[in-house]
Amino acid sequence: MSDDLSPRDARPGRDQSPQTVDVLFPKGAAVPVEELLKQLADDSLQMGDERIRDFLAAFGRRLLRPALARRHPELGSLGFFLRPSELARTVAELGGEHVRVPRGLIFHLPPANVDTVFVYSWALSALMGNRNVVRLSPRSGTVAQAILETLHETLAAADPVVAATQRIISYHRSDEVTAALSAACDLRVVWGGDEAVREIRRHPLAPHARDLTFPDRSSFAVMRAAAWLCAPRAARVSIAEGFVNDTYWFDQAACSSPRTVFWVGDEDDCEAARADFTGHVSRVVTVRGWGVDAAMAVEKRVSTYGLAADGLAESVEFHGNALACVRLSAAAAAPRRWLGAGTFAHARLESLAELVALVERRDQTMTHFGFGRGELEELARDLAGRGVDRMVPVGSALSFHRVWDGVDLPAEFTRLVTVIG
DSSP states (O other), X not given: OOOOOOOTTXXXXXXXXXTEEEEEEXXXXXXXXXXXXXHTOOOOOOTTOHHHHHHHHHHHHXXXXXXXXXXXXXXXXXXXXXXXXXXXXXXXXXXXXXXXXXXXXXXXXXXXXXXXXXXHHHHHHHHTTOEEEEEOOTTOOHHHHHHHHHHHHHHTTSOHHHHHHEEEEEOOSOHHHHHHHHHHOSEEEEESOHHHHHHHTTSOOOTTOEEEEEOOOEEEEEEEHHHHHHSOHHHHHHHHHHHHHHHHTTTTOSTTSEEXXXXXXXXXXXXXXXXXXXXXXXXXXXXXXXXXXXHHHHHHHXXXXXXXXXXXXXXXXXXXXXXXXXXXXXXXXXXXXOOOTTEEEEEEESSGGGHHHHOOTTEEEEEEESOOHHHHHXXXXXXXXXXXXXXXXXXXXXXXXXEETTEEHHHXXXXXXXXXX
C-alpha cells in the first residue's frame, strides 16, 4: 500500500493555508486544524454505543443496495462487514474481567490506493466509542467518493452525536497539520508504505499516545497441485474467479493480494496444474473485461524480463496485456515487490513445510487451496511468528477481519480499566 503523506515538496491546496483542512464528512467548509479539534470535544460515546452501531448498520445496508454493489463490488463486502450481527459480535467478543473504555481521539492515515481501508479502520474505532479524524488523500478515487456520498445519506437520520464525534478530512501534504493532529491524538493509525510510516513518525505524539502501523506487506497463494487436477471443472472455475477477485480489484496493489503462486506436489502435477490454472484465470479475466493500459503493459514487460535477465525466471508468458506469468528458477526467488497489475510468479514446492524457510516478516496473507485445517495450523506453529498473519481460502484475500496483520483492532481501539471490588 502507498500514500502521499511525505512532507517533501509539500504544497498546500490553492484554497488552503498550511494549517487548514477540508472537512469531507460531515460536509463542511475548510477550517483551521485548531478549530477542527475544538469541534471534537464531545467524549460522551461508550464502547459499542447504540447510536454509533445504528449508524454503521444503516450505512452498511445502503452499501449493499444492488445498484451500488454492482458498480463497486468491493462496497458489497464492506456492507456485509457492517451488518448488525457482525457489529454485535465484535462488541461481545471484547468482554472479560476488565472494563473496556474508548481510547480517545484516533487519527487515521489510510493509503490512497485502496479506497475501502479507511472505512474498516474508522468504523471499528467508532464502534469502540472513539472520536475519529480520518485523513483521506486528495488522490482518492471514485470508490471513496461513493463511500462519502453514502455516509452523507445515512447521516440525515443519525443521532447528532455521530456528526459531533466523527470527521473525515482531506489536506495536501502539510507538516503543520499532520504534526498538530499527531500531537492531539491518543492513537495514530498509519496505513501505508514503509516510507510513509517513517515520515509520519517524525511527528511526535503525546507521551501517553502511541502508533499502530501497517507498513508494506506482500502476500502469496499456495495450491496443492493434485487437488487442483482432481477438482471438478466447476470448482476450478470458482477458484479461478476467487483468485481474480483477490488480485484484480485493486490492480494487485493491495497488500493482501497474492503476487506469487506456490504449487505443492511432484513436478509433472505442478506443471499440469499451473497450465490449467492459468488458462482458467485467463478466461475469467477475459470474460470480466479486465484490462491494462499500454503504459502498464510496458511496465509489466520491463519487470518480468528484468527477473529473467537477473536469472530469477526460467520463462515469461503473456496472455494479452492483462495476464503475465513468470516461472521462477527457484522458490526462493519469489518477488515481494509489485511487478504490475496481473503479474504472477509461479514456483514449485515439494511440501508445504518448505515454506518455513522461505517466509519473511513482511509476508502477510497466504491464500490456499487443497490443504486441511490441521496442515495449516501446523504450518502456522512452525512459522512461529516469523511471517504470515493470515491463512484464508483463495477468494478471501481482500475480506477484512477485525484481526488484521496479527493485530486485534477493536482491542487496540480501547483501554482496559481494572476494577477490584
